[in-house]
Each structure stands twice: as C-alpha cells, then as structure tokens.
Amino acid sequence: xxxxxxxxxxxxxxxxxxxxxxxxxxxxxxxxxxxxxxxxxxxxxxxxxxxxxxxxxxxxxxxxxxxxxxxxxxxxxxxxxxxxxxxxxxxxxxxxxxxxxxxxxxxxxxxxxxxxxxxxxxxxxxxxxxxxxxxxxxxxxxxxxxxxxxxxxxxxxxxxxxxxxxxxxxxxxxxxxxxxxxxxxxxxxxxxxxxxxxxxxxxxxxxxxxxxxxxxxxxxxxxxxxxxxxxxxxxxxxxxxxxxxxxxxxxxxxxxxxxxxxxxxxxxxxxxxxxxxxx
Numbered sequence: 306x307x308x309x310x311x312x313x314x315x316x317x318x319x320x321x322x323x324x325x326x327x328x329x330x331x332x333x334x335x336x337x338x339x340x341x342x343x344x345x346x347x348x349x350x351x352x353x354x355x356x357x358x359x360x361x362x363x364x365x366x367x368x369x370x371x372x373x374x375x376x377x378x379x380x381x382x383x384x385x386x387x388x389x390x391x392x393x394x395x396x397x398x399x400x401x402x403x404x405x406x407x408x409x410x411x412x413x414x415x416x417x418x419x420x421x422x423x424x425x426x427x428x429x430x431x432x433x434x435x436x437x438x439x440x441x442x443x444x445x446x447x448x449x450x451x452x453x454x455x456x457x458x459x460x461x462x463x464x465x466x467x468x469x470x471x472x473x474x475x476x477x478x479x480x481x482x483x484x485x486x487x488x489x490x491x492x493x494x495x496x497x498x499x500x501x502x503x504x505x506x507x508x509x510x511x512x513x514x515x516x517x518x519x520x521x522x523x524x525x526x527x528x529x530x531x532x533x534x535x536x537x538x539x540x541x542x543x544x545x546x547x548x549x550x551x552x553x554x555x556x557x558x559x560x561x562x563x564x565x566x567x568x569x570x571x572x573x574x575x576x577x578x579x580x581x582x583x584x
Contacts, residue, residue: 310335311343311383319349326524327364327583329357329422335380336372342435343383347409351416358421364583365523366420367516368443369427376436378457379410410435410467417442418539421532423523427516428494429509433457438467441476441502444535447516449509452494454502459489475542476502527565528583 310318313334320332331353333340342350350368357363370376390398417424417439426443433455440446440454456473458465465486473482477500485492494506507515523531533556541549560566565581572579 310337315345315349318343319346319353321353323360323363326521327362328520328524329353329360329363329366331366331368333370333376336370336374338380339374339377339431340370340372340436341377341380341383342413342439343380344385344409345383346380347413351413354416354420354424358419361584363422364526364528365520366422366424367427367520368417368424368439369516370430372430374430374436375426375428375432375452376439377431378434378436406466410438414438414442414468414472421535422528423531423535425516425519425523427512428452428503429512431455435467438465438469438472441472442468445519446503447505447507447512447519448494448497448503449512450494450506451509452497452506454492454494454497456485456489456492459487476500525581527563527569527579527581529563529565530560533560 318333318335320334321330323329331350333342333346335341335343335346354366357366387396387401413435423445424443426440426446426448428440428446428448429452430449431453432440433453434457437454437456440448456465456469458469469486470482473485476482477485481500492500492502494503497503498506505515537549537552537556540552544552564584565579568581569579
C-alpha cells in the first residue's frame, strides 16, 4: 500500500529543484488528494517563491504538479490547530477567518504576483477554487486540452478567496467574472484561452515541451528587465496615467543600471546576439 501523501516529508509534498539553466521547478505532489493544498504546503510554496526572487541564479519558475489535477483547492482536512484561548472563548473569534485568509490564500497568490522572476503555470489537470487562482496569478499559463478551470466556491456556499474577485474582472471584465463566480460552471481549457485566462492550450503529451520552450526563452532573457516589466503591468490597472508614467520612468532608471541593459545596447551596436546574465 502506498504511503498517503500527508505522511510524506513536506519536501516531497511540494517538490523543488533548480536546473542548470536557472529554472526553478515547484511541483505539487499529492495526487491522491488531487493536490488539494495544505497550510504547510502553502507556506513552503510562499517560501520557495521568495527564495526564487532573491536568488540571482534563478531566471524563471515553473509551477506544476503530479497526477491528474493541478490543484483542487484547500485541503480542509489539513487545517492547523487553533491558537490557545480561554476556556469560555468562542470556537471562532471575530476576525480569525479574515486573518486566516490574509495569511493563507491571499499570501500565496500575492507571492506569485510579487515574485521577481516570471512564473509559468504548467496545468495538466483540474484547477479549482484556490487552485484556479494559483494558476491565474502566474505570469504565463500553458494548459493541456483536457483541463478544466472551476470557480467552485459558489457550489460550496462560499465567497471566493485567493484574490479571485480581484483577478477575474481584470482579465475578463466584470460581467464575465460575475458569470464565472455566480455559477461555478466548469470552464474548458479552450474556453479559458478564448477568455484570455490562459495563454496556450496544447495536447497533453505536448505540455512539457511547450512549457520547456517558454522556460528556455525566459532563462536567457534579461531577468531584471522582466521583473520590472511584471511590476509595471501588474500595477497598471490600479494606476492613473500620471502614476503609471512615473512608475515607468523609475523602472527605466533602475533597469539602465543593470549589466543586462548595457549588454543589450552594446550587442545591438556591435550587431551580435546579447548574452544576458540575469542582473
């Protein structure tokens, strides 16, 4: 009998490696529970994304999974014990749910959005609930053609968490976002691509190659320029024109101090291909 994934070391539940190209792979590995994510797994992913941001040797991140589901939401069976409380205190104090959401699903999605390296989601199975929002928070999403994305919260009588009501209107508009969130219908990969939620749909047996092709390109790109571009794009919808233009000018100033920017200009003048180092 195989060992339940909950009994595996945390380093096996969320696998991690960085290859010789500087591509960091973060892989959900609890296929027996459809990669429902536990608090400990979530915290490990947040930490690994922070490490990827800080590590000059990391040029891109691929967020993937084992099994037939990308992530089907939070693992409600893996909740942490409550903080100590007086004997006569209520089971759930006012503010505790909000704190749990801030430090949980929201922190995870924010870690993806704020990662200073480009993050590719490699989705070869169902992405539901927070699992869908994890994928949508990534910079690029490549999905197999049999994949489903599901805003499952309404089916459970819940309000969406993990930034769903923030991400979706910015991607598909208010009315389509409400449709997805109000009904919780399965969305095929093709439909998700048509709405602009994902970048590319490929046959399942071609997913790894498609993800690797993009990861290869990112691994030789000017990493700091990509980080600043990601920052500009992610903040653009919260900015007025003046603020956005100021941010753009600051990003240009910062980037022109990098080795890669100088290499790119020099290579252009010398009519050769640039060699970017990532700093």
